[in-house]
Amino acid sequence: MSIISVRNISKAYNKGKTVALQDVSFNVEPGEIFGIIGPDGSGKTSLFRILTTLILADSGSAVVDGYDVVKDYKCIRQHIGYMPGRFSLYQDMTVEENLSFFATVFNTSIEENYHLIEDIYRQIEPFKKRKAGKLSGGMKQKLALSCALIHAPHVLFLDEPTTGVDPVSRKEFWEMLQKLKRNFHLSIVVSTPYMDEATQCDCIALIQNGRFLTIDSPQGIIDDYTETLWAVRSDRMHKLLTDLRDIKGIKSAFAFGEEHHVTVDASVITMEALTQVLQEEGHQDIHVEKVKPSIEDCFMNLQKG
Amino acid sequence: MTDKIVIKAEGLTKQFGDFVATDHVSFEVREGEIFGFLGANGAGKTTAMRMLCGLSQPSDGKASVAGYDVAREHEQVKRHIGYMSQKFSLYDDLTVEENLKLFGGIYGMTPAKVKEKMADLLQELGFASERRTMVKSLPLGWKQKLAFSLAIFHDPKIVFLDEPTGGVDPVTRRQFWELIYRASDRGITVFVTTHYMDEAEYCDRVSIMVDGKIEALDTPANLKQMFGVSTMYDVFYTLARKAKRGDG
Numbered sequence: 036m037s038i039i040s041v042r043n044i045s046k047a048y049n050k051g052k053t054v055a056l057q058d059v060s061f062n063v064e065p066g067e068i069f070g071i072i073g074p075d076g077s078g079k080t081s082l083f084r085i086l087t088t089l090i091l092a093d094s095g096s097a098v099v100d101g102y103d104v105v106k107d108y109k110c111i112r113q114h115i116g117y118m119p120g121r122f123s124l125y126q127d128m129t130v131e132e133n134l135s136f137f138a139t140v141f142n143t144s145i146e147e148n149y150h151l152i153e154d155i156y157r158q159i160e161p162f163k164k165r166k167a168g169k170l171s172g173g174m175k176q177k178l179a180l181s182c183a184l185i186h187a188p189h190v191l192f193l194d195e196p197t198t199g200v201d202p203v204s205r206k207e208f209w210e211m212l213q214k215l216k217r218n219f220h221l222s223i224v225v226s227t228p229y230m231d232e233a234t235q236c237d238c239i240a241l242i243q244n245g246r247f248l249t250i251d252s253p254q255g256i257i258d259d260y261t262e263t264l265w266a267v268r269s270d271r272m273h274k275l276l277t278d279l280r281d282i283k284g285i286k287s288a289f290a291f292g293e294e295h296h297v298t299v300d301a302s303v304i305t306m307e308a309l310t311q312v313l314q315e316e317g318h319q320d321i322h323v324e325k326v327k328p329s330i331e332d333c334f335m336n337l338q339k340g
Numbered sequence: 341m342t343d344k345i346v347i348k349a350e351g352l353t354k355q356f357g358d359f360v361a362t363d364h365v366s367f368e369v370r371e372g373e374i375f376g377f378l379g380a381n382g383a384g385k386t387t388a389m390r391m392l393c394g395l396s397q398p399s400d401g402k403a404s405v406a407g408y409d410v411a412r413e414h415e416q417v418k419r420h421i422g423y424m425s426q427k428f429s430l431y432d433d434l435t436v437e438e439n440l441k442l443f444g445g446i447y448g449m450t451p452a453k454v455k456e457k458m459a460d461l462l463q464e465l466g467f468a469s470e471r472r473t474m475v476k477s478l479p480l481g482w483k484q485k486l487a488f489s490l491a492i493f494h495d496p497k498i499v500f501l502d503e504p505t506g507g508v509d510p511v512t513r514r515q516f517w518e519l520i521y522r523a524s525d526r527g528i529t530v531f532v533t534t535h536y537m538d539e540a541e542y543c544d545r546v547s548i549m550v551d552g553k554i555e556a557l558d559t560p561a562n563l564k565q566m567f568g569v570s571t572m573y574d575v576f577y578t579l580a581r582k583a584k585r586g587d588g
Binding site: 075171202228276293 | 379380381382479480481503506507508509510511512514517518521525535536537538541542560561571572573576577580581583585
């Protein structure tokens with residue numbers, strides 16, 4: 036049975052004028068990392084707040100760990116851990132005081148569930164007498180995760196835990212989540228604006244303007260990509276982008292790191308023809324090759340629809 | 341890009357107590373260059389950027405920005421630069437037009453000049469129909485593009501962008517970089533921080549800070565060759581994983 040089941044959730048603010056979520060439905064299976072991926076303002080936080088029983092949906096229903104988010108909100112709160120996007124700890128309390136406070140609120144103790152947080156907490160334990168407000172960003176994140184775990188929740192909700200975090204620390208954070216999943220079979224719902232983190236999840240939902248564009252495994256989403264996608268390079272990358280957009284048969288052209296990715300109508304233009312047109316435009320060192328889409332390519336393709 | 345140097349830092353240092361946030365950093369940025377200023381959280385990027393914007397006094401070393409000394413002539417520095425961050429950019433409770441007028445006024449532009457530039461800008465962004473819309477009701481991507489245009493509204497020599505594309509959708513993120521290219525083509529120097537490694541590829545040169553020092557500075561192609569890797573992510577990862585300190 037699914038550990039989370041969401042049916043037709045909608046939510047609007049401002050007397051219905053600002054739509055946050057529109058008819059969102061999905062399931063999360065036990066022991067799964069479920070990623071909700073989309074830009075700021077797409078409705079991610081509203082969804083988290085509904086599932087963690089902090090706000091009510093306008094319509095639809097949701098069941099978390101067997102409990103209804105409206106009727107059984109008190110039960111849900113005992114069985115979930117929630118790490119909001121903004122730093123949620125008491126800045127004036129020490130590391131140890133914060134952790135012990137969260138443990139006490141849930142009628143447990145640090146000792147009782149230490150095994151759950153050991154890997155993560157050990158890294159900040161040398162600073163346990165330091166005030167939370169004086170910790171570095173990476174350490175704050177580890178403390179917040181420890182506090183969200185200390186009552187041995189069944190489901191962990193992490194709202195944008197890696198936003199504004201550098202790539203090295205992001206990688207470390209995902210390694211911690213993978214371990215929690217592996218060692219404790221924890222179900223984790225996590226949101227992120229970084230498309231490259233999608234492959235860390237078992238299942239992902241791409242969200243835009245309060246709607247899910249698709250829900251599937253990362254590989255499933257990539258397999259569903261129907262466009263013909265080429266990577267193009269030349270000696271003049273800025274000019275290349277504008278030139279590409281003017282060529283017949285090129286449906287879209289966007290920068291992708293050291294290449295430009297173009298979607299093409301293969302019945303109109305071939306790679307050889309494209310190379311020739313670009314040569315005529317004065318480009319040199321032209322490389323054109325067919326590439327597999329990334330999740331970001333998929334998102335961009337679904338986004339325009 | 342020209343050969344003219346518009347930012348020059350020599351041994352630029354900022355110390356808080358016994359903590360050296362930015363540790364004797366030296367580099368030069370050329371006119372019209374897109375300069376990527378990368379580093380792990382806490383490497384000292386924000387501190388360095390604040391000094392270059394004339395908002396914080398160096399403890400040691402010196403820097404000149406647009407020809408002005410950041411320590412002695414910080415008010416002149418502020419007049420010749422633009423700044424945009426993800427956190428602060430626009431006044432939510434003012435319309436698009438009011439924001440433009442306000443910033444134009446602060447930068448000392450004449451009403452006629454503001455009017456002329458405003459028409460160009462709205463046209464370029466395709467925002468003409470939104471001129472009387474409150475900024476708070478614009479989609480995030482539009483706000484970011486407007487914020488960037490505002491940061492260069494007074495034709496500064498240099499624009500500083502602090503994680504300008506954080507949280508923005510993939511298409512808007514790319515449109516944003518196209519605005520950066522256009523500014524650079526007009527001769528505006530772009531000094532930008534980002535956590536997206538694909539964006540590092542779009543810079544003419546990239547510096548990577550680790551524990552207060554610049555550990556590498558070159559074009560993306562040269563950096564990848566130097567480290568024998570195929571992506572900027574790998575270059576960054578190789579350097580930044582050695583960092584001893586997290587952010588403060």
